Amino acid sequence: MSVLVDRSSRVIIQGMTGREGRFHTEQMRAFGTPIVGGVTPGKGGQEIDGIPLFDTVEEAVKATNANVTGIFVPPPFAADAIMEAATVGIPLIICITEGIPVLDMVRARALCDEMGVRLLGPNCPGIMTPGECKVGIIPNHIGKKGNVGIVARSGTLTYEVIQGLSQAGFGQSTAVGIGGDPIHGLSFTDVLELFATDEETAAVVLIGEIGGSDEEEAAAYIERSFHKPVVAFISGRTAPPGKRMGHAGAIISGTMGSPQSKVEALQHAGVTVADTIEEVVTAVAAHVAPTPAHIH
């Protein structure tokens, strides 16, 4: 098992004919992701590399029985794409797009909740279950199959941790990027709940950053009811207050979102908080055995 996606997922890509959409669709296919269709309004009936295109998400789902969508639509249209997928009832919506207006996301997220569908992102690298399925933009070659779960806000730090773990011999069950926007879908806690019951996940790495209170909420959940070892890392420890550090959500406002509060909350919950990515790997090694070499 793994969380959210595996080899039985049926994936469509909204915005598959755009520059990013097309490039990453090829990458995902090379990874082994079962991509069953693409959605671009006006291009229904055409094909790209043998993948059928549809005008609407509804038509795509009817024809392909898709249960996951990856969204690569430009920011002005991305919230609409999320809502279209939510209305059709696709159970897992993964939005990679960065720069969606925040009030659009308030409405899109509310609709996802109302329809009972899961949203991952936006402004996220997506998700990777090594050896089975990848939806998003995580580089193909860095992952290795194993039993460490990863959940992170930052895309590039997700890559750093995957690579660091793989090189040290620790494979991953699933790596999940929840994204750097202030209003987003799945939280750290939501993903931890999935890892809690996943038999293939023996330990979890949580990569947080300044801004918001997602990490503090995750710490409270871990203390209450998460029983697997967790290693955490918080980036932006030297960021000045009041400045947006690249991600729309990475900002310390007053005492809200400070790194100290996150580190303290996690430590209080019994989580090992590493100071560097290298230390993350060392800390994981204290909890789990390296993945045997014959597993790919």
Added chain:
Amino acid sequence: MKLLEYQAKEQLKRFGITTPMGGVARTPKEAADWVRAHGPAAIKAQVPIGGRGKAGGIAVVKTPEEAEREAERILTLDIKGYPVSVLWCEQAVPDAEEWYLGVTLDRANRSLVLMLSAAGGMEIEEVADTAPEKIAKFWPHAWRGVASYDARGLVLDALRHDTPERWERRGKLMSALTPTILALYAAARDLDAVTCEINPLMITADGSVIAADAKIEIDESALYRHESLHRELAAEGGGSLVDSDPFEREARKRNLTYVHLDGYVGCIGNGAGLVMNTLDLVKQHGGEPANFLDVGGGASSDKVKNALEMVLMDEKVRGIFINIFGGITRCDEVARGIIQARDELHITKPLVVRMTGTQEEEGRKLLREAGIVPGTSAAEAAEAIVSLTRNA
């Protein structure tokens, strides 16, 4: 994007909120002329930051001579990094109750939140710390928005912990405040504002409701929907609306995600989390980062050159740490940008490049051939740049 007070008030007026009569002055003479024509006034520095009263940026004047003198003084001020270049002259509001009304983004509840308090006039954060029960809150439904009865409910909530005398007047207060509450929510929604705040909101004896101060911050990601407003405001403020820092202004022109800091190690990377971590690494190794600069995903060699040029504008920079994890970004493309920038900009300051991921072999080879030693570990690279710059 933060609006100046007078710009925010102009927007609120469009949504039907009453503001005091006022006019813009850019010189002491213009301030004196305004007072000559309209009588006693408050002269207020227009800066996109709080605390200007304490910094001497507000003066109450009775005569044109006084106005000229005070305007001259305020125009020389620099308030928390923002030099004052525009004044707002405004008629004083008669004695009134001072309330607070605001709408802002509530991340934890994934919603906007409306806040109302009868304890206006002071910093709302202070009220939140000392007497949180005095702030009433309402979370509008993302689709349904705010109805009149929601607004009345908010007023009642605000009065529950107030004086019995005010509670007795709740009928009048509900009628007086409801239109302003609805208008403020409409303004936030239509302007894509992440903060829209009136403090103080004056309620006069005759029941008029007047916005005596106003703050609006528009979501940067939504500016494409407000292009004409953006252009208009940027023209008036000469581009100084958002960034008090001249380096950050320049970076905005160059379309770079850049934050200026106080140190001496220039930092460039791809991805917000990675760059934040780069800064942290520099600090952990005893150095001081000079900036945050994220070239983002899929950066071209031109963008890398542009980034290096930007970082070097700050003369405090003694050396540069470039940290690249190639996902979408190709290391060979970045390497070409670095080499091109070094040669064209004649960079002699130390450059330390850490490069891994997509096309890393090609990228490292290019760097080595050009005499730049690439590293693979971010921690080692951080140590190297700090030792090269610490005593430079």
